[in-house]
Amino acid sequence: MIEGMIQIGQALPSQEGSLANLIQEMSPTKNKKQLNVLKINFDLENDKLVIEVNEEVDSTTAEKYNFIGSTGARSLQWYVTSKVINYHVTETIFILSKHDLGGELNKKVKAVLENFYYLMDNSLSDKYKYALDIEKYGISNMKMSDIYAQAKKDNSKPGDIGKAIISTISKEIENYLKENYDMKLNDFGLFTLLIDGESIAQNEAYISEVIKSKEPKIKSSKKDKGSCSICGSKEQVSMDMTSTKIKVYTTNQIIFASKLDRNNYYRNMQMCKSCMSKYLAGETYVRNKLQSRLSTFDVYIIPQFVYGEPLSESELDFVSSKIVNSFNTVKSFSGIQRMREDITNILDYKNIGGYFLLNFMFYKTSQAATKILAFIKDINPSIFERIAEASIKSSDDIREIFDFKLNTYVDLQTVYFMNPVRLSKGNPTQYRSVLQTYDSLLTGKKLNSKNVIKNICECVKIIWFDKVSYNIEPEDNRLEFFTIRANMYIKFLEYMNCLKGGEGLAIEDLRVNDNLKSFISKMNYSEEQTAMFLLGTLIGEIGNVQYKKNEGNKPILNKLNFNGIDKSKFIRLTKDVFNKLNQEKIRTFNEVTFFEMKRLMDKNIETWSLNKEENLFYILSGYSFATTLPMLKGDKNE
DSSP, X not given: OHHHHHHHHHHSOOOTTOOXXXXXXXXXXXXXXXXXXXXXXXXXXXXXXXXXXXXXOOTTHHHHTTOOOOSOTTSOOOOSEESSSHHHHTHHHHHHTTSOOOHHHHHHHHHHHHHHEEEOOTTSOTTTSEEEOTTTTTSXXXXXXXXXXXXXXXXXXXXXXXXXXXXXXXXXXXXXXXXXXXXXGGGEEEEEEEETTEEGGGOHHHHHHHHHHHSOOOOOOSSOOOOOTTTOOOSSEEOOOTTOSXXXXXXXXXXXXXXXXXXXXXXXXXXXXXXXXXXXXXXXXXXXXXXXXXXXXXXXXXXXXXXXXXXXXXXXXXXXXXXXXXXXXXXXXXXXXXXXXOGGGSOOXXXXXXXXXXXXXXXXXXXXXXXXXXXXXXXXXXXXHHHHHHXXXXXXXXXXXXXTOOOOXXXXXXXXXXXXXXXXXXXXXXXXXXXXXXHHHHHOOOOOHHHHHHHHHHHHHHHHTTOOSBSSOGGGOOHHHHHXXXXXXXHHHHHTTXXXXXXXXXXXXXXXXXXXXXXXXXXXXXXXXXXXXXXXXXXXXXHHHHHHHTTTOOGGGGGOOTTOOOHHHHXXXXXXXHHHHHHTTXXXXXHHHHHHHHHHHHHHGGGOOOXXXXXXXXXHHHHHHHHHHHHHHOOTTO
């Protein structure tokens, strides 16, 4: 993956003294609303603080104000263009004043600090030591001393005091914006600093200092510290990776050091100045152009060229666009349907001058750092076609039985909803099984069918028992449709060769109606699976009658144990079903189905191989089929 990043960076034109390859692109709108730029202009000559709000964000804004994100999750912030105002409220100018910006700019920055910022408390950390003097420049009537006193009264820890100061000042600035411009802080996409009307972000001395900060820190040593892990150079080599945003390697955890010795980080990974520059450019490009989303996960898709001529920037843009479009197309069934009509949406990797593989990085952003959740490497781009084909075939296999009236499909996003995921404040906290499934789908690794069905049954319990704080919303998922979709999902995994298909039974020997035969045949059920499925269809038939008699209730479902049904339980359940068929006076219509179910059950009972979750799943599959079919086809006794 690191090699892929550097290949991308190498394709981008290098501009001396420019931040062009580090610019982070941004959307000019948020929730379909135009964003503006908030400029804080420190007018030293007239001793005025001028707030400018009229400039709209467009496709050139990020480059105009050299927006490159933040300095890092735990670093003090001194970049003068930011997506939030908080940094500028306290630390930006103070930290900037410590940098070498040349005589003229240094002098102006120090003057801004002296005139426009208030020393809150020397004992606070550099992050909170100074704060924008909103009292002196008419932004608020609140005294700065009172802001500090209240923050100290409400909090005991220095860090909490600082956060309280920022919160209060930000609220006062927002009140000022509302009163004077009828705007809120959320109306702004960027916040940038000016001195005497001139953008600090465009100052050559500032740009030079930012570029310098991105270079790896090289420690002088007489000891041979090896060579660049990428190009082999021995010049200006460093193991410092602090300037990277995507933390594929770090020197603050001992597990990354050779022989678990902190002096040996350099043996595992280090780069020369040139390769680091390319890596950072490639990293920024990936974040701008090769980012997508799958279910609730953010994902980077990073190409790595195995052979072929080095790409130009225009060729790289073309390939990147095709990669992201292909992924976005095949991850949803609606996209796959559009692809059927417009084949240009899918990546034709054969026509690109050079063979490449894809690396998928699932990640989440915490503060300014990127935490990698899963990394799936060396994937052939043809995977997009295979996913599309498997999605279409598995969905059509089942929908055909319902005369295509079933508005349920399976696609890559289905994976997320077939695995129980706990949520905390809307964010997933237990997601290993989801990411493992995506890994298998992309690489062709085999999944354990028992684990797949166990996870599906856990999802069923979430729906049935109306559990909260999970990725599945019970009110949005009817049990019957969910279970039919789960069968589609299993078929999808089989078409992707992640699950081994069943051996299937001799369908011609099965004496049940054609609809049941068709479903069993499509799913390639074994004799044991078919026995449980048929038991489920009988429960469904009983439930259909009870539903009409009991004002929408189905007492027969109380016979099911949603924690799983072992052999002794389904034997008892069989007797209960037989009695209910008689009680509801529908045994005559279902006698053949019951006989076939009992025949298959008795034939395999001594060597029964399905576990309790599998028994439950196939019973629910039959129940769901018998419940759904009459609703969609309008034929109760089919």
